[in-house]
Amino acid sequence: MKKNRKKAIIIEILLVLAVAAVVVAVVIGVGSTEETPETAGSETPANTGESAAAGIGETEQTATYMIKYDATWSAETHPETLPEGAHVSPIFVVAHANEGDLFAAGTAATExxxxxxxxxxxAVLADEVxxxxxxxxxTVGSLINVPGSIELEIELDxxxxxxxxxxxxxxxPDWFVAVSNVELFRDGQWLEEVxxxxxxxxxxxxxxxxFTADDLETDPAGVIxxxxxxxxxxxxxxxxxxxxTLTKKKPG
Structure with a gap:
């Protein structure tokens, strides 16, 4: 009987030691997941909001476009209607945020x-802009005696x-040509060419x-x-x- 009791005590001691060993292992495991100087900042940039934002380079935030203005108006394209001395004025181009920032059809023209x-x-338009x-x-180009073309650049973001x-x-009298509100950044991408x-x-x-009429001011003024x-x-x-034609320039 004493022998059985001694055996039971030994088993009980072994069980206590086994439980203690498990507890120690768990504690050590938890401690190893805490951030240390060696592991701090080891996340990849894609996993942190701050790093992801910093990863968006300038070429993605901004884009420079080459603008080719090709004035084809000529005796070849308009044999019946081309006025003598035909030409186009220096093209005036803007990069902007809102529709109608330069002009809007159906509204009165600015000065x-x-x-x-x-x-x-x-010059006055440049002041307004x-x-x-x-x-x-x-940006502004130069006068083109048609037919002719000019190239210039502008930056957008x-x-x-x-x-x-x-x-x-x-x-x-007061006739002009234009492109208006051309959206060059779509679905998270800059368009390559338009x-x-x-x-x-x-x-x-x-x-x-x-085309060659004398000046005759519209009073009251109408709308574009x-x-x-x-x-x-x-x-x-x-x-x-x-x-x-608008062509995105390669960065660098």
């Missing part, structure tokens, strides 16, 4: 748009992904009915709209006036 459409000058916080960047451009058709035919507009500030006078609608129907 800058009026002067651009009637004379081709862009410079005072608009929604416009990131602007994800907060200002829209591009608009205007250029006067000359001679004309080619567009310009659209013709009447600024609504001069009532001349032909599509061609209405026969000379302009006939020319617009005959062929396109120009195209604009």
């Amino acid at each position: 800058g748009i009026e002067i651009m459409a009637e004379t081709g000058a862009t 410079g005072a608009n916080p929604s416009i990131l960047d602007s 994800q907060d200002h992904p829209l591009l608009s451009a205007v250029s006067m058709l000359a001679p004309s 080619s567009l035919a310009v659209r013709p507009y009447d600024s609504g500030t001069d009532s001349g009915a032909t 709209g599509s061609p209405a006078d026969d000379s302009f609608t006939d020319a617009a129907a005959e062929n396109r006036f120009a195209t604009i």
Whole structure:
């Protein structure tokens, strides 16, 4: 009987030691998962919000585009309607955040748009653009004796992904061509290349009915709209006036 009791005591001691060993192992295991100087910051950038944000490079936040303005308006494209001395004014381009930052059809022309459409000058328009916080960047080309082309660059960013451009058709009362609110950042990607035919507009500030009409101020002024006078609608129907191609430049 004493022998059995001794055996039971030994088994009991062994069980206690086994439980103690398990507890020690668990404690050691938990301690090993705590962050130490050696393991701190060892997560990959993709796993931390801060590192992921820092990983978005400048080339993804911003993009520089080459703008090719190809004024095809000529005796070849418009044999029936081309006025003598035809040319297009220096193209004026902006990168902006909101639709209508440069101009909007159906609204009155700003002084800058009026002067651009009637004379081709862009100084006042540049002042207006410079005072608009929604416009990131602007650039202006040079006069083109048609047919001809010019290339220039502009920078956009994800907060200002829209591009608009205007250029006067000359001679004309107040007629111009444009592309408006072209979205170059879509679905998280910058577009590689976009080619567009310009659209013709009447600024609504001069009532001349032909390309070479004398100045005839519209009073009260109208709104920016599509061609209405026969000379302009006939020319617009005959062929396109120009195209604009936007090509994303490779970074670096």
